[in-house]
Amino acid sequence: MLLDLVARLGRTTLGLIRAAGALTLFALSGLSHIVRPPFYGRVFLSTFLETGFFSLPVVALTALFSGGVIALQSYTGFAQYHVQSAIAGIVVLAVTRELGPVLAGLMVAGRVGAAMAAEIGTMRVTDQVDALSTLSTSPMKYLVAPRLLAGIIALPLLVMVADVLGVAGGFTVSVVKLGFSPHAYITATLNSVKVIDVTVGLVKAALFGFLIALMGCYYGYNSKGGAEGVGTATTSAVVAASILLLAFDYLLTDLFFSQ
Amino acid sequence: MTGITPKIRIRDLHKSFGSKKVLDGINLDVMPGTSFVIIGGSGSGKSVLLRCILGLITPDAGSIEIDGEDMLNATPRRQDALRGKIGMLFQNGALFDSLPVWENVTFGLLALKRITRKDARSHAGSILAQVGLDPSVGELYPSELSGGMQKRVGLARAIAAQPDILFFDEPTTGLDPIMGAVIDGLIVDCVKKLGSTAIAITHDMASAQRIGDEAAMLYKGQLIWQGPASSLMDSGNPMVDQFTHGRREGPITMELRR
Numbered sequence: 001m002l003l004d005l006v007a008r009l010g011r012t013t014l015g016l017i018r019a020a021g022a023l024t025l026f027a028l029s030g031l032s033h034i035v036r037p038p039f040y041g042r043v044f045l046s047t048f049l050e051t052g053f054f055s056l057p058v059v060a061l062t063a064l065f066s067g068g069v070i071a072l073q074s075y076t077g078f079a080q081y082h083v084q085s086a087i088a089g090i091v092v093l094a095v096t097r098e099l100g101p102v103l104a105g106l107m108v109a110g111r112v113g114a115a116m117a118a119e120i121g122t123m124r125v126t127d128q129v130d131a132l133s134t135l136s137t138s139p140m141k142y143l144v145a146p147r148l149l150a151g152i153i154a155l156p157l158l159v160m161v162a163d164v165l166g167v168a169g170g171f172t173v174s175v176v177k178l179g180f181s182p183h184a185y186i187t188a189t190l191n192s193v194k195v196i197d198v199t200v201g202l203v204k205a206a207l208f209g210f211l212i213a214l215m216g217c218y219y220g221y222n223s224k225g226g227a228e229g230v231g232t233a234t235t236s237a238v239v240a241a242s243i244l245l246l247a248f249d250y251l252l253t254d255l256f257f258s259q
Numbered sequence: 260m261t262g263i264t265p266k267i268r269i270r271d272l273h274k275s276f277g278s279k280k281v282l283d284g285i286n287l288d289v290m291p292g293t294s295f296v297i298i299g300g301s302g303s304g305k306s307v308l309l310r311c312i313l314g315l316i317t318p319d320a321g322s323i324e325i326d327g328e329d330m331l332n333a334t335p336r337r338q339d340a341l342r343g344k345i346g347m348l349f350q351n352g353a354l355f356d357s358l359p360v361w362e363n364v365t366f367g368l369l370a371l372k373r374i375t376r377k378d379a380r381s382h383a384g385s386i387l388a389q390v391g392l393d394p395s396v397g398e399l400y401p402s403e404l405s406g407g408m409q410k411r412v413g414l415a416r417a418i419a420a421q422p423d424i425l426f427f428d429e430p431t432t433g434l435d436p437i438m439g440a441v442i443d444g445l446i447v448d449c450v451k452k453l454g455s456t457a458i459a460i461t462h463d464m465a466s467a468q469r470i471g472d473e474a475a476m477l478y479k480g481q482l483i484w485q486g487p488a489s490s491l492m493d494s495g496n497p498m499v500d501q502f503t504h505g506r507r508e509g510p511i512t513m514e515l516r517r
Contacts, residue, residue, distance in 0.1 A: 038370075119357075127353035130315050134347040135367035135416075136339060 026144075026218050033138065033145035044146035051112045051147075051209070052154030056161065058111060059104045063162035066099050067091055067169025075178050087180075088188035091170030096197040097257070100162040101155075102249055105208035108155060109215075109241040116147055116216025117237035121223035121230035129221070144217045148210060155209030156202040163198065200256045207252070208245050215241035264327045266291045266424060266456040267312060272321035274307055274480075281307045282318065283480035289473075294450055294457040296471030296488055298464070298502065300511070303477045305460035306350075309426050312458075313345060314338050325424070343371070346422035346455075348446075350429040352409040354401035360387070360412050361397030367420045383415075389452075390415045390445050407438040411445065418449050425450060427459035431466045443469040464503050467491060476502065478511065 074087045120143055123129050132139045167189060174180040215237045223233035265288040272285040281304040289295045299305050310316040312323055314330060323330040325341045333341060346367075354363050361383035368374040374382055384394030390411040401409060410430065417425060430446060431439035443466050450457045459470050467474060471488030476499050484496045492503050501509030 122356075126351060127349045128355055130310070130313075131347070131349060131353040131355070133315060134313060134342060134345065136343050136370045137366070 023214075023218055026221070027214055029140050030144040030148050030214065030217065033141040034149050036141075038141065040142050040146050043142060044150055047147050047150040048154055050115070051108065051150045051213075052157055055104075055108050055111055055154075055158060058107050059158050059162050060165050062103045062107055063095070063100060063166040064169040064172075066103055067095055067166035067171075068173040069169075070094050070099070070166075071170040071173040071178070075174075084178075084180075085184075085188065087174055087178075088170070088185050089192035091174075092167055092189050092192045093197060095166030095170070096163050096193070096201045097253070098201075098249070100159045100166055101201045101204040101208060102245070104155065104158045104162045104205065105212065105245045105249075106242055108151075108158065108209070109212045109238055109245060112151075113212040113216040113241045114234045114238050116213060117220040117223070117234045118230055120217055120220030121233040124221060124223050125226050125229060139221070144221065147213045147217055151209035151211075151213030152206050153209070155205040155212070159201055159205035163201065196256070200252065204249060204252050207248055211244045211248065212241045215244065263290060265289055265324070266293075266326060267458070268322075268324040268327075269308075269312070270322045272308070272311060272318050272323065274304075274311060274316065274318045280480050282311070282321075285321070285477075285480075285482055287475065287482060287485075289456055289458060291456055292454060294447075294459070294470055294472045294488075296467040296474040297458065297460045297477055298462060298467055298474060298491070298499075299460075299477035300462065300502065304480045305477055306428060308477070309347075309428060309458065309460060313347065313426070314342055343420070344423040345426060346417035346420060346424070347426045348410070348413045348417045348428065348430055350432055352401070352413040354409060354412055354416070356401055358400075359397065360399050360401065360404070363401065363412060364397070364415045364419055366416065371420065373420070383419075386415045386419050387412070389418070389449070391441070406433050407435075407442070410434065410438075410442050414442070414445055414449065418453060421453055423455055425453070425455045425457045427457065427461075427470070429461055429463075430459060430470075431461065431463045436465075439463065439466060440469070446470055462502075464491060478502075 070091050071087055074090045075084055078084050078086055120129070123143070129139045129143070132142055171185055171189070174185050175182050219233040219237040219240070223229045267287070267289040269285050269287040272282050274282040285308060297305050297308065307316060311318045312330070318331070325344065328341060330338060330341055355366065358366070361380050364383040364386050365374060365379040368382070369376065369379060380397060383397045387394055387396055392408065392411050392415070396404070396408065396412070401412070404412065427446060430442055434442060446457070446459070447470060457470070459467070461467050468488055468491055473485070474488040474491050475482050475485040478498060484494055484499045486494060491499070494500060494503070498510050501511050
């Protein structure tokens with residue numbers, strides 16, 4: 001009974017180590033192909049557009065409403081202590097440090113990470129990935145490297161937009177609903193913006209973009225068994241990317257901001 | 260035949276997936292210019308054998324030589340070069356959904372920089388004509404094609420780089436008998452025109468006889484018979500005879516799970 005338990009625990013641990021090793025090797029291989037020719041500019045551009053440009057509406061709306069919610073909730077709490085003037089600072093801090101990168105990351109993970117896993121997974125189960133190999137083309141170079149690069153570049157750009165719109169959401173709610181003076185709010189916001197907050201937010205975004213693309217590519221590339229396998233790969237890619245994103249968000253926050 | 264290096268030489272090839280032995284000591288010589296057909300039931304290891312030769316699956320043991328060069332122990336760059344000698348028609352076509360037909364057909368040539376994108380469209384048209392398709396088909400996407408047209412485009416893609424070796428994985432599966440015969444005819448024409456060596460795997464006996472000069476049967480991971488494709492229907496081997504005539508009774512028993 002006890003031996004069975006130990007054996008099961010051992011098998012699970014070995015499985016986890018094996019999976020982590022496989023993922024690490026896949027990531028290193030993908031990264032190495034980013035810097036080694038040939039480069040597939042067309043694939044990169046179309047993935048970049050899909051990841052960045054076409055994710056703009058969903059990221060913009062999420063950031064706008066989240067900024068508004070932060071302003072509203074802060075007001076509810078701060079009004080008790082008569083420190084409503086801190087709302088602008090709270091909004092800008094929350095948006096640039098956390099909400100911008102995390103919400104944009106989660107939105108892109110659901111939208112683009114899933115699409116990557118589904119596309120590559122379908123290519124895998126219909127032999128298109130093998131066909132690439134028979135046509136003198138490395139699937140890692142053609143499918144994975146451009147997507148990783150697109151994720152790394154597109155997410156920080158999206159987060160810049162999310163930062164601006166998040167603050168704009170807070171501004172709109174504060175001025176229109178809570179009766180703040182526009183001039184005072186903007187002044188308070190500008191006084192609260194810190195370069196380090198925005199920079200760390202963008203660094204986080206680049207890492208999140210990499211993680212989202214990595215999970216999409218990894219699960220898609222290793223999918224098996226037809227439509228069901230592609231479905232599983234898609235779900236796994238989104239779940240794994242979301243969890244990793246939040247875990248790395250904590251680690252980076254701890255690294256840069258803990259006293 | 261002595262003195263001529265086989266185009267493909269396979270010795271004692273083994274491959275298992277978990278506890279299931281898929282290839283169990285395959286020995287095979289395919290001479291230059293030969294059309295070789297491998298028949299066998301579903302799950303007998305035919306596709307795995309082709310994928311091992313292509314380097315898509317790594318065998319557990321044995322050797323594979325292409326033009327006398329060891330494929331398995333070659334450097335990755337050399338493996339790519341050897342793989343470049345092979346054109347492959349996949350069972351379901353495996354056309355790239357996101358690319359138009361002309362780009363599918365010239366994909367390998369563009370990858371090898373043997374053609375510019377500017378010339379690729381017109382070049383694709385001439386290759387499509389070789390497989391009986393109108394050049395205007397080049398502007399369509401794979402999802403807009405019928406099964407037979409997809410096979411033809413797959414064939415056009417396989418022959419585009421004029422490879423020394425052509426592989427055909429179940430070329431007539433899913434096609435009606437007339438379209439199957441048309442595809443077989445195109446395969447024979449292309450192989451003759453290019454002077455290529457061909458390996459086809461199939462369980463379509465009519466197709467096997469139309470395409471093949473020589474044939475072999477794979478059963479439970481072993482080659483149990485080899486001979487002229489013309490003698491497939493009366494090989495004298497009870498297993499081959501049962502398979503080619505589609506008899507229920509005989510030495511081959513289907514493993515059914517209850």
